[in-house]
Amino acid sequence: MGTVAVEGLRKSFGKVQALDGVTLDVPDGSFFVVLGPSGAGKTTTLRAIAGLEKLDAGSVHLDGKDATGDPPAARDLAMVFQSYALYPRLTAYENIASPLRARRCSSSEIAAAVERMSNLLHIERLLQRRPAQMSGGEMQRVALARALVRSPRAFLMDEPLTNLDLKLRVEMRTELTRIHRSLGGTFIYVTNDQVEALSMADQVAVIKEGKVQQVGTPTEVYERPANQWVAGFVGSPPISLLACRAEGDRLIGDGWTLPRPRWTTAEDGRPLMLGLRSEDLSVEQRGDASLAGELYGLEPLGDRTVVDVRVGTEIIKVKARPTVTGTPGERLHVTVDLDRAHLFDAGTGLALSEAGR
Amino acid sequence: MAVSVDEAVATGPARDRTPSARRLGGRGRSVLEVVLLTVLAVVMLFPVLWMIETSIKENRDVYAIPAKFFNFTVTMDHFKDVFVAPGGGRSALSAAFLNSVLVAGVSTALATVLGVPAAWAYSRFSVKAKKDQLFFILSTRFMPPVVVVIPIFLMYRQVGLIDSKLGLILIYAAFNVPFTIWMMKGFVDEVPSEYEDAAMLDGYTRLQAFWRFTLPLLLPGIAATAVFALIFSWNEFVFAIFLTSSDGVRTAPPAIAGLIGGTTVDWGLVAAASLVFALPVLIFAYLVRKHLVAGVTLGAVRR
Numbered sequence: 001m002g003t004v005a006v007e008g009l010r011k012s013f014g015k016v017q018a019l020d021g022v023t024l025d026v027p028d029g030s031f032f033v034v035l036g037p038s039g040a041g042k043t044t045t046l047r048a049i050a051g052l053e054k055l056d057a058g059s060v061h062l063d064g065k066d067a068t069g070d071p072p073a074a075r076d077l078a079m080v081f082q083s084y085a086l087y088p089r090l091t092a093y094e095n096i097a098s099p100l101r102a103r104r105c106s107s108s109e110i111a112a113a114v115e116r117m118s119n120l121l122h123i124e125r126l127l128q129r130r131p132a133q134m135s136g137g138e139m140q141r142v143a144l145a146r147a148l149v150r151s152p153r154a155f156l157m158d159e160p161l162t163n164l165d166l167k168l169r170v171e172m173r174t175e176l177t178r179i180h181r182s183l184g185g186t187f188i189y190v191t192n193d194q195v196e197a198l199s200m201a202d203q204v205a206v207i208k209e210g211k212v213q214q215v216g217t218p219t220e221v222y223e224r225p226a227n228q229w230v231a232g233f234v235g236s237p238p239i240s241l242l243a244c245r246a247e248g249d250r251l252i253g254d255g256w257t258l259p260r261p262r263w264t265t266a267e268d269g270r271p272l273m274l275g276l277r278s279e280d281l282s283v284e285q286r287g288d289a290s291l292a293g294e295l296y297g298l299e300p301l302g303d304r305t306v307v308d309v310r311v312g313t314e315i316i317k318v319k320a321r322p323t324v325t326g327t328p329g330e331r332l333h334v335t336v337d338l339d340r341a342h343l344f345d346a347g348t349g350l351a352l353s354e355a356g357r
Numbered sequence: 358m359a360v361s362v363d364e365a366v367a368t369g370p371a372r373d374r375t376p377s378a379r380r381l382g383g384r385g386r387s388v389l390e391v392v393l394l395t396v397l398a399v400v401m402l403f404p405v406l407w408m409i410e411t412s413i414k415e416n417r418d419v420y421a422i423p424a425k426f427f428n429f430t431v432t433m434d435h436f437k438d439v440f441v442a443p444g445g446g447r448s449a450l451s452a453a454f455l456n457s458v459l460v461a462g463v464s465t466a467l468a469t470v471l472g473v474p475a476a477w478a479y480s481r482f483s484v485k486a487k488k489d490q491l492f493f494i495l496s497t498r499f500m501p502p503v504v505v506v507i508p509i510f511l512m513y514r515q516v517g518l519i520d521s522k523l524g525l526i527l528i529y530a531a532f533n534v535p536f537t538i539w540m541m542k543g544f545v546d547e548v549p550s551e552y553e554d555a556a557m558l559d560g561y562t563r564l565q566a567f568w569r570f571t572l573p574l575l576l577p578g579i580a581a582t583a584v585f586a587l588i589f590s591w592n593e594f595v596f597a598i599f600l601t602s603s604d605g606v607r608t609a610p611p612a613i614a615g616l617i618g619g620t621t622v623d624w625g626l627v628a629a630a631s632l633v634f635a636l637p638v639l640i641f642a643y644l645v646r647k648h649l650v651a652g653v654t655l656g657a658v659r660r
Contacts, residue, residue: 047554050554050558051557052554052557052558071557071562071563072554072557072558073557073558073559073560073561073562077558078558079554079555079558081551081554081555083549083551085549085551085552085554085555086555087552087555087556087570088552088574089573089574098556098559099558099559099560101559102556102559102560102561102565103560146555146559156558
């Protein structure tokens with residue numbers, strides 16, 4: 001169906017550099033998620049691919065052909081907007097039919113295609129309504145139908161689930177994955193929600209301040225973050241970061257020491273950041289590698305409880321069973337699974353070589 | 358403006374009113390308020406009433422001392438005189454009204470056709486020195502028309518536009534285009550550009566996207582703007598009296614003004630002509646009154 005490749009995209013709005021050399025390679029048929037905080041340049045990247053944004057530099061290749069200067073209509077893409085952008089004066093039926101009307105399809109073709117879409121997305125009863133008569137979730141489905149009604153090179157989705165309530169969002173996540181499987185096609189999906197990214201993507205590109213930080217499968221991005229920032233952005237609760245340095249076979253931090261992980265090659269004395277995910281920490285069993293601290297707070301989340309522990313001057317987050325109890329100020333030990341810990345250069349933020357893992 | 362105070366309040370952003378304000382403006386309107394509003398209404402409406410009375414009085418009743426308020430003979434002769442010449446056939450005034458319709462209509466259409474796309478472009482595209490350009494466009498409205506009427510008179514004489522309807526149409530359009538651009542830019546800003554983005558991805562060109570999806574949403578704004586432009590062109594007096602002289606070209610305002618002067622003034626005719634002149638504007642303003650208020654208060658409402 002379609003590959004999308006962008007190279008060296010640059011775009012500034014006044015003094016703000018929205019895109020600072022974005023290069024992405026989206027394979028045919030993949031569910032490709034662009035993940036980043038708001039203002040990272042995700043939407044601008046998508047609009048650049050769609051041809052809605054004039055670039056300062058860089059190129060867009062669709063199916064291997066240079067499409068950099070092409071108008072949106074010539075690119076054969078479909079897009080779902082964050083605001084849905086349904087035409088307010090048209091019914092759902094006419095909204096969905098619009099891409100086909102623009103291509104001068106016959107009305108029997110249109111009727112068939114709209115029916116197929118309304119079955120796929122369960123919106124048969126909405127077809128004669130206008131956007132003002134629909135709920136957010138319903139508008140979202142219609143907007144999706146308008147994008148999916150054709151078979152374009154790629155589907156572009158700009159935070160399509162952001163404006164839905166949580167329950168609906170979880171539902172639509174599954175739905176979108178199902179649609180991607182049944183229709184095939186290349187999906188480029190922009191979101192600031194890392195749960196969406198990790199649960200839906202074949203490939204994730206993490207982007208910050210107009211620069212791509214890391215591209216990989218969700219597992220790669222979560223398990224082997226390329227730098228400290230990616231480690232902190234992906235994962236919930238966020239990874240705990242502790243300043244330290246290596247001395248011989250020890251890692252020495254502010255008021256704590258741990259055995260040095262076998263795999264690290266950092267020279268002694270270099271300032272490092274130790275990254276610990278909450279699920280790789282435990283307050284319930286004692287091991288060799290442990291940090292002494294005091295209980296700072298408890299966050300019961302139903303299926304688990306996040307325990308905040310103060311180690312030296314830092315707070316680290318530890319995942320524990322929901323039954324865990326304690327009083328703030330209580331002394332305790334946090335066991336660390338050092339094989340799963342992350343080390344970053346404190347200066348550059350880059351992950352240290354993990355070749356030995 | 359033909360929008361009454363009550364209407365303006367009713368269609369305004371009533372939601373923003375605080376509960377206490379609503380209580381004040383509610384049923385318990387104070388006596389003082391009623392008295393003040395009555396005085397204001399009388400002061401504002403008396404000339405209009407007097408004009409209406411004069412237009413249907415016999416000439417001897419018009420000049421009667423003491424003035425007759427009620428017990429006069431009603432006549433429609435003055436209205437007949439507005440349209441029919443004393444010897445039969447079309448009167449000069451009716452020709453002037455037709456000229457007004459033509460000049461105001463065409464200049465408004467011209468200003469709308471030029472101004473709406475310009476407003477769209479200023480709203481949607483990044484234009485170099487956009488703010489400066491918009492300020493320059495607005496600045497053409499800073500001066501009262503009478504300041505530029507002499508240079509324009511001289512220029513028009515050079516190019517042969519003196520005493521022509523085309524000349525008036527052009528000068529009114531020139532005054533209305535900046536107004537249209539500014540007013541329409543506000544309306545275009547209110548329409549999300551995503552509709553056009555979506556349409557372009559659907560496969561339409563940018564112009565098709567504007568024409569098919571944005572323009573229909575702008576129609577109320579265009580109507581309001583056009584009525585403002587129409588009222589300006591319809592009422593305009595200074596350029597009309599300086600730039601035109603012959604009966605075949607003159608618009609209604611100078612034609613009506615021309616009735617005053619000479620040895621005797623037919624006040625009944627003046628009043629009747631003025632009424633006929635005021636009517637179209639009143640009707641238009643009434644038809645689009647909601648949009649007029651929306652246009653005037655645009656941007657005043659927090660989004």
